[in-house]
Amino acid sequence: PENLTSIGNSAFEYCDFTGSLIIPDGVTSIGDYAFDYCEFTSVLSYAITPPAAESNSFEYSWYGNNSTVYAKLFVPEESVETYSSTSPWNNFNTITALPDFENYEIEIKDGENVLYSLVFNMLPDKSGLEVKIGQIPTTETELNIPESVDINNSGLVLNVTSIAENAFNDEAQDNTGCEMFTSINLPTSIRSIGKNAFSGCSRVNSIKSLRTTPPTTGENCFDGISNSTDIYVLYEALDRYDITPWNSFNLIG
Secondary structure (H helix, E strand, O other), rough: OOOOEEEEEOOOOOOOOOEEEEOOOOOEEEEEOOOOOOOOEEEEOOOOOOOOOOOOHHHHHHEEEOOOOOOOEEEEEHHHHHOOOOOOHHOOOOEOOOOOOOEEEEEEEEEEEEEEEEEEEOOOOOOOOEEEEOOOOOOOEEEEEOOOEEEHHHHOEEEEEOOOOOOOOEHHHHHEEOOOOOEEEEEEOOOOOOOOOOOOOOOOOOHHHOOOOOEEEOOOOOOOOOOOEEEEHHHHHHOOOOOHHHHHOEEOO
């Protein structure tokens, strides 16, 4: 959270997570074993001044089974030198300036053929990326939202956690960026779907959501999608999805 200032001793010790850790700029201290054995591949710190940390705060992120330092640290450009000379931050494998990922775009291809592109931006609370359409598909295809994105192939892997408002629906131009999609696949990382996100996706006949807890949904996010559309969820999550708007469709577990 944005108002976080301190991470306590053993707060996330042995956490079952292997992606990127995002530390907001308000954090000033990190306790003993806070992220011990969390196996992060990278850590993103927005703090200009390195938070006070213990030598074992990120122990397993720094050292693998063979005592090899491997995690990457990304910090504000003006702070690279400070982190590089401050213990224990200088134990990280590499310390690099945060790459620019505003309107970061990736192409989704079939061989050499570009089907469509997706555009990503950091959420205001810096908890992950939100996604919207870039290049609109010209032929029928399925929409696959990635669980995470490696920014500029830098090793900074960020989870895609939100579908932006009007992500695939351009109200200003009175058209839709999803009229050619026949199915939508949502990964476990998606926590929220914005207002009108998939409005107008009239050809969609199936949606798959891998998250065990239904993503929160904005107004009219599925407007225009037929009620006969199949919604595929994990069997153990079927009862949880029996809420509006998910139960407006054909729920299959």
